[in-house]
Structures are given as C-alpha cells and as structure tokens.
Amino acid sequence: MxxxxxxxxxxxxxxxxxxxxxxxxxxxxxxxxxxxxxxxNWKRLASLDTHSPANRxxxxxxxLKDVSFEVQAGEVIGIIGRNGAGKSTLLKILSRITExxxxxxxxxxRVSSLLEVGTGFHPELSGRDNxxxxxxxxxxxxxxxxxxxxxxxxxxxxxxxxxxxxKRHSSGMQVRLAFAVAxxxxxxxxxxxxxxxxxxxxxxxxxxxxxQGVARSGRTVLFVSHNMAAVQNLCGKAILLEQGxxxxxxxxxxxxxxxxxxTISAASRDMASxxxxxxxxxxxxxxxxxxxGTPGATIACGSxxxxxxxxxxxxxxxxxxxxxxxxxxxxxxxxxxxxxxxHGVHIDMPAxxxxxxNIPELPLLxxxxxxxxxxxxxxxxxxxxxxxxxxNIVGGDFYGSGRxxxxxxxKIVLRSRWDFPDTKA
Amino acid sequence: xxxTSDSIADPGEPQTESDTDPVDFDYEVxxxxxxxxxxxxxxxxxxxxxxxRFLVWxxxxxxxxxxxxxxxxxxxxxxxxxxxxxIVFGYLAGIESDGAPYxxxxxxxxxxWTYFSNALTDGTNSLLINTNMLSKVYFPRMMLxxxxxxxKLIDFCVAMLILCGLIVYYGIPPNAGVLALPWLxxxxxxxAAGLVMWLSALAVQYRDIKYAMNFIxxxxxxxxxxxxxxxxxxxxxKWGDYLIYPRLVxxxxxxxxxxxxxxxxxxxxxxxxxxxxxxxxxxxxxxxASGSHFFRKKERLFxxxx
Numbered sequence: 001m002x003x004x005x006x007x008x009x010x011x012x013x014x015x016x017x018x019x020x021x022x023x024x025x026x027x028x029x030x031x032x033x034x035x036x037x038x039x040x041n042w043k044r045l046a047s048l049d050t051h052s053p054a055n056r057x058x059x060x061x062x063x064l065k066d067v068s069f070e071v072q073a074g075e076v077i078g079i080i081g082r083n084g085a086g087k088s089t090l091l092k093i094l095s096r097i098t099e100x101x102x103x104x105x106x107x108x109x110r111v112s113s114l115l116e117v118g119t120g121f122h123p124e125l126s127g128r129d130n131x132x133x134x135x136x137x138x139x140x141x142x143x144x145x146x147x148x149x150x151x152x153x154x155x156x157x158x159x160x161x162x163x164x165x166x167k168r169h170s171s172g173m174q175v176r177l178a179f180a181v182a183x184x185x186x187x188x189x190x191x192x193x194x195x196x197x198x199x200x201x202x203x204x205x206x207x208x209x210x211x212q213g214v215a216r217s218g219r220t221v222l223f224v225s226h227n228m229a230a231v232q233n234l235c236g237k238a239i240l241l242e243q244g245x246x247x248x249x250x251x252x253x254x255x256x257x258x259x260x261x262x263t264i265s266a267a268s269r270d271m272a273s274x275x276x277x278x279x280x281x282x283x284x285x286x287x288x289x290x291x292x293g294t295p296g297a298t299i300a301c302g303s304x305x306x307x308x309x310x311x312x313x314x315x316x317x318x319x320x321x322x323x324x325x326x327x328x329x330x331x332x333x334x335x336x337x338x339x340x341x342x343h344g345v346h347i348d349m350p351a352x353x354x355x356x357x358n359i360p361e362l363p364l365l366x367x368x369x370x371x372x373x374x375x376x377x378x379x380x381x382x383x384x385x386x387x388x389x390x391x392n393i394v395g396g397d398f399y400g401s402g403r404x405x406x407x408x409x410x411k412i413v414l415r416s417r418w419d420f421p422d423t424k425a
Numbered sequence: 426x427x428x429t430s431d432s433i434a435d436p437g438e439p440q441t442e443s444d445t446d447p448v449d450f451d452y453e454v455x456x457x458x459x460x461x462x463x464x465x466x467x468x469x470x471x472x473x474x475x476x477x478r479f480l481v482w483x484x485x486x487x488x489x490x491x492x493x494x495x496x497x498x499x500x501x502x503x504x505x506x507x508x509x510x511x512i513v514f515g516y517l518a519g520i521e522s523d524g525a526p527y528x529x530x531x532x533x534x535x536x537x538w539t540y541f542s543n544a545l546t547d548g549t550n551s552l553l554i555n556t557n558m559l560s561k562v563y564f565p566r567m568m569l570x571x572x573x574x575x576x577k578l579i580d581f582c583v584a585m586l587i588l589c590g591l592i593v594y595y596g597i598p599p600n601a602g603v604l605a606l607p608w609l610x611x612x613x614x615x616x617a618a619g620l621v622m623w624l625s626a627l628a629v630q631y632r633d634i635k636y637a638m639n640f641i642x643x644x645x646x647x648x649x650x651x652x653x654x655x656x657x658x659x660x661x662x663k664w665g666d667y668l669i670y671p672r673l674v675x676x677x678x679x680x681x682x683x684x685x686x687x688x689x690x691x692x693x694x695x696x697x698x699x700x701x702x703x704x705x706x707x708x709x710x711x712x713x714a715s716g717s718h719f720f721r722k723k724e725r726l727f728x729x730x731x
Contacts, residue, residue, distance in 0.1 A: 099725035
C-alpha cells in the first residue's frame with residue numbers, strides 16, 4: 001500500500017443560512033427597528049464567520065459532514081451527487097479556496113484547480129496578456145508559460161486576435177483561450193469542476209481528449225460532473241456524495257449505477273428530499289397525467305402529457321412563474337418549459353393552488369427521464385425540487401410509420417415534412 | 426490555511442517502496458481550520474512572485490486603458506490639487522509655508538499624498554472587485570491589496586518627475602536630505618500596505634468601509650500636513666498640570682513624518698524631522714504587523730462572505 005497523494009479525514013464545513021428579518025407593522029416599530037438595524041446588521045455580518053464555535057449555533061447548514069477518503073497517485077476520480085450534495089464545497093476546500101470548519105486534508109502534490117475557465121481574465125487586456133495573467137493565477141510561472149505559449153495559442157485557435165483586448169473577442173473565443181491555458185497546466189493533482197460544459201461540441205470533444213491525455217499521463221485528477229457519460233469515460237473510480245456525506249467510493253461503473261439507481265427511486269421520495277437547499281417548501285406535489293388523464297409515469301413516445309403541480313405558500317405569490325426541466329439518465333438537460341417563456345407574462349397566483357402544464361406531444365425517445373420543477377415570485381426563486389418525478393417513455397408510433405430513430409442517433413423526435421420535387425407525381 | 430511544505434509524510438514507510446512511489450514526500454500541504462497567530466508565509470509569496478508581478482502590471486495596464494490622456498492623469502490629479510490649494514489655502518487663507526513658495530510647498534506634499542490616498546482606495550477595493558478570483562482559485566490573498574500598493578508607484582514616479590521640474594524652475598538647491606528619500610518612500614508604502622490590509626479585509630465582510638473610504642481619505646488628509654506645515658502644531662502644550670507633546674502625538678500618523686521629510690529633502694525649507702520620522706516608523710511597523718495578522722486571520726472567510 002503506497003502513501004495516498006490526497007488523504008481527507010473527517011472533513012466538515014458549515015455555512016450560515018440567511019436570517020430573515022422580522023417585519024414591523026407599526027410606524028414606531030419600524031422606526032425603532034431602523035435605529036437598531038446597524039447593530040443587528042453588525043451581528044449578522046459578524047456571524048457569517050462559522051469558524052468560531054460561538055457562532056456555530058442557530059441556522060447553519062453542514063455542506064460537508066465527516067467526509068473521509070484517500071486517493072492514490074495517478075487515480076482519476078469522479079465526484080458525483082445531486083445538486084447541493086457538497087461536491088463544489090469539497091473541491092473548494094481541496095483547492096484551498098475556503099477553509100474547512102473541522103477535519104483535515106493532506107495533499108502531497110502541487111494542486112491546480114479549474115473551477116471556472118478564465119479566472120482573472122481582464123476584458124481590457126489583450127489575449128496575449130490574459131494568457132500570462134490567467135496562467136500565473138492558476139499557479140504557473142512565467143517561464144513555464146513562455147515555454148508553452150505557442151502550444152497554448154495553437155490549441156485555442158485565436159492567433160489572429162492575440163493582440164486585441166478580449167472584450168472584443170466573442171464569448172466563444174474567450175472560452176477557448178481560457179481553456180487552452182488551463183489545458184496546459186501540469187500539476188500533480190488537477191481538480192476540475194464542471195467546466196467542460198462550455199464551448200461548442202467540437203471544442204468540448206477537444207477538451208475531453210485533452211483531459212483523457214492528462215489522466216493517462218499518470219496525474220491525479222478529481223473531476224466533478226453531472227454528465228455521467230463523461231464521468232464513465234474519464235474516471236476509474238468515483239465518489240458519490242449525498243447531503244454532505246460520502247455514500248459510496250468504488251469503481252466508477254459501480255458508483256454511477258448506484259447514483260442512477262438512487263435517483264430513480266427518488267420518484268417515490270417525498271418532496272423534502274428533492275428540495276434544493278435554501279428553498280421554501282411551497283411545491284406540494286408533482287404528478288404526471290397521460291393523454292387520457294390517468295395518472296401514471298409511463299407515456300408513449302410523442303403522445304400528450306400533462307404535468308400537474310400543486311402548491312401551497314404562506315402568502316399569495318405575486319408575479320409568479322413556474323418552470324419544468326426534463327433531463328435524461330446521464331443528467332443532460334433536454335427540455336426547459338416555463339410559464340413566463342410560453343406566455344410572456346408573470347401571473348399573480350393565490351397562496352394555494354394548482355398549475356397544469358399541457359404538453360401536446362412529448363418528443364422524447366423511449367427511456368427514463370427526470371423532472372425538475374421550480375417556482376419564482378417577483379424574480380426570486382421560491383422553491384425548486386430536483387428529480388421530483390420520473391418519466392418512463394415507451395415506444396409509440398409517433399410518425400405513424402411504426403419507426404423511431406435509435407437512441408444512438410437522436411435524443412428527441414420531431415415532426416418534419418419531406419419534399420421530393422424531382423420525383424414524378 | 427496552514428501549510429507546511431517540508432514535513433516527511435510517513436517515516437515508517439520502507440525506503441525501497443518510496444523509491445518507486447510516485448508521491449513526492451518532500452511536498453505536503455495540510456489543510457485544516459487554523460487557530461492562533463497567522464504570520465506572513467514569505468515562502469509562499471516568493472513562490473507566487475510571478476503572479477504578483479502580473480497583478481501589478483495588470484493594474485498599471487488596465488488603469489489608463491482606453492483613455493486619451495493615459496498616464497497624463499497621474500500628473501493632472503496632483504497638479505490640479507496644487508492649483509486649487511495654492512489659490513484657496515496659499516493665497517486666500519494665507520497659510521504659511523515655511524518660507525518656500527506655496528505652490529511647490531503644496532506639490533511636495535501632494536505627490537506622496539496622492540500616492541497614499543490612491544493606494545488606500547484601490548487597495549481597499551482590490552478584494553471586492555476581484556471576488557470572482559477569490560472564490561474560484563487559490564493564491565496568497567495578500568497579493569491583491571499589495572499589488573495595488575505597488576502599482577500606484579508608477580503614478581508616483583511620474584508625479585515625482587514633475588516635482589523635480591518644479592524644483593528646478595524655482596531654483597531650489599538640492600540638499601543632503603535627498604539621501605533619506607528611499608526611507609521616506611519605504612515608510613509611505615509600508616503605511617499604505619498596513620492600512621490597506623486592515624481596510625480591505627474589513628471591506629470584504631462589511632461593505633460600509635467601501636462607502637466610508639472617501640470620507641476616511643479626506644479626514645486623513647486634514648490630519649496630515651498637506652495644506653499646512655507641521656510647524657503649526659506646537660511641540661509642547663500645557664494641559665492643566667500636564668505637559669503634553671502635541672506634535673509627537675500628531676506624528677503617530679506616519680504620513681506626517683513622510684510629508685515633512687519630503688519637504689525637507691526636496692525644498693530644504695525645514696530640518697529633516699527625525700523625531701517625527703522615528704515615531705512614524707514605529708507606528709507604521711505596528712500598523713503593518715497588526716494589519717497582516719488581521720488580514721491572515723480574516724482571509725479564510727473571504728471566499729465564503731465575499
């Protein structure tokens with residue numbers, strides 16, 4: 001047994017939740033509260049420091065709780081889990097951006113972390129300047145960058161714009177340039193958050209290729225992603241986090257299957273476990289009705305479906321909107337529907353009620369899908385429940401020809417009309 | 426985060442195994458909640474020296490990007506203040522200037538003061554305008570405020586050239602006090618760095634500092650002999666039965682000694698204020714030491730509250 005390059009022991013991290021102000025209902029009360037508010041604010045701002053034990057009472061939430069694991073040199077580890085499971089907090093602690101509340105990490109190698117591409121990019125500086133700026137922020141020395149400069153420029157493919165301020169680059173070019181710098185890091189430990197989700201498909205492929213190269217060159221990589229395909233592709237082992245704790249740490253296929261399994265059974269879970277952190281319990285139930293109005297989670301490909309959301313809030317919801325997102329097993333977002341987007345107006349909703357979203361043709365290929373539901377009022381998110389509903393799509397006769405595309409070629413079905421002007425009628 | 430880079434990981438490990446072990450035992454970083462005094466990690470600052478250079482260079486380059494006058498602004502700011510002060514304080518109010526022409530008397534103070542006030546404002550805001558860097562990547566946090574303090578030296582040098590021109594124009598002969606300039610400049614930077622570490626760390630958690638900055642800088646200016654000579658403050662003063670030394674108390678503000686020193690070195694209008702400089706140096710050292718301690722203690726919060 002060799003010494004691990006990363007050992008994590010009983011790592012915990014507490015964050016403070018926002019504290020709600022009491023509202024006063026008399027003039028004297030509000031004036032009094034106004035006079036007192038600097039002191040109240042001071043106490044509140046000071047209490048953001050969760051490191052001192054005296055501050056650890058009250059509304060704090062443990063983003064990580066007693067996490068322990070070890071990583072050997074050369075391993076490529078995927079970190080997966082639902083939103084709010086503590087993945088980002090773990091990466092932030094490992095990359096020394098934030099400090100743990102308790103516990104300890106030992107790193108026996110130089111770490112570079114990539115939680116965002118283009119950190120330190122300044123819009124007024126040229127591409128050339130930003131390569132140096134970004135590179136040194138990521139821990140490279142000027143000499144290292146000098147050596148790799150031509151390679152970086154070639155990888156990014158923005159040679160022509162090298163001496164133009166990046167504010168005049170397209171956002172795509174900025175991302176390319178930023179990723180090109182990051183791709184040429186050579187740390188012993190590389191920590192990557194979901195940064196591959198940027199750029200166009202070609203560039204993503206290039207990045208994934210580069211990541212594979214890094215992984216094969218014997219460096220240790222920690223990789224967070226919602227994209228199970230990418231995790232399975234890159235990682236040998238995976239860690240599954242749930243509510244701040246390690247649920248599984250095993251071979252990648254084992255853990256991803258467990259994760260997908262756990263999210264499938266989420267269909268039968270209660271709302272509270274689907275609710276994202278910091279949200280108010282407003283959405284009471286989410287139900288799927290098939291074309292004939294019968295409840296059930298199985299829908300034929302291309303047929304009608306209705307999603308019924310029941311909610312109950314403490315007070316009416318002014319300027320409200322509801323959103324529904326459908327993702328596949330791999331965690332790729334496929335469809336986003338929103339009342340505001342569809343109708344262009346916010347709607348004042350009563351405190352309690354039902355929202356129905358009718359989808360005349362659900363264009364998903366056979367498979368399992370998950371539904372996320374969120375609601376907002378006055379431009380503020382109120383509630384969001386992830387993977388609250390599981391949809392099973394079964395083969396149907398969408399085109400009336402008895403044929404459907406295979407899932408290798410497509411993710412959705414779509415109506416189209418074909419003309420053959422050169423054939424005789 | 427406390428880091429130790431030289432502890433051996435596992436002394437019990439057989440030697441043969443660590444030969445093939447890809448893990449570098451000489452390098453180890455321990456991340457844990459820290460307690461007690463936090464000293465400046467010089468070793469780490471040296472490791473990141475290239476980043477520091479680029480941060481300084483970025484501030485300089487970005488500062489006057491897309492402006493017509495560019496570095497000319499480094500001249501305009503103190504020159505305009507000088508003109509206004511000369512009219513208002515020198516001509517209208519008739520404030521004395523230790524025998525030197527009021528314009529050059531004011532400008533000799535405005536060069537270090539403009540540097541100091543700009544370094545203070547920029548340094549205090551340096552963490553706030555770079556919150557995305559704080560929350561996305563690790564580097565010694567101290568580099569952000571310190572780079573602002575260093576970047577302002579360019580403006581200072583340009584203004585110094587103008588000051589030299591003025592001195593030649595007024596035909597003021599040089600004196601040996603010029604030799605003290607490196608110390609005066611060092612003291613000025615140390616004071617700015619120390620205060621900036623206090624203020625920037627506070628500003629991350631309490632935005633009030635940001636809003637109060639204008640006021641703080643203005644108040645500090647009147648506590649510093651910019652528009653008037655320090656000789657207006659008496660050496661001794663009888664307060665009831667006690668004899669107090671107002672000018673020494675006054676010089677706890679290190680910029681008092683710096684500015685009077687600049688005047689003495691460049692204009693020869695008064696003797697080098699050694700006593701003021703001695704008190705100022707001690708207080709600057711205290712400000713810098715306590716500031717870096719406070720900053721190091723607070724920096725673990727930056728990513729969480731910024």
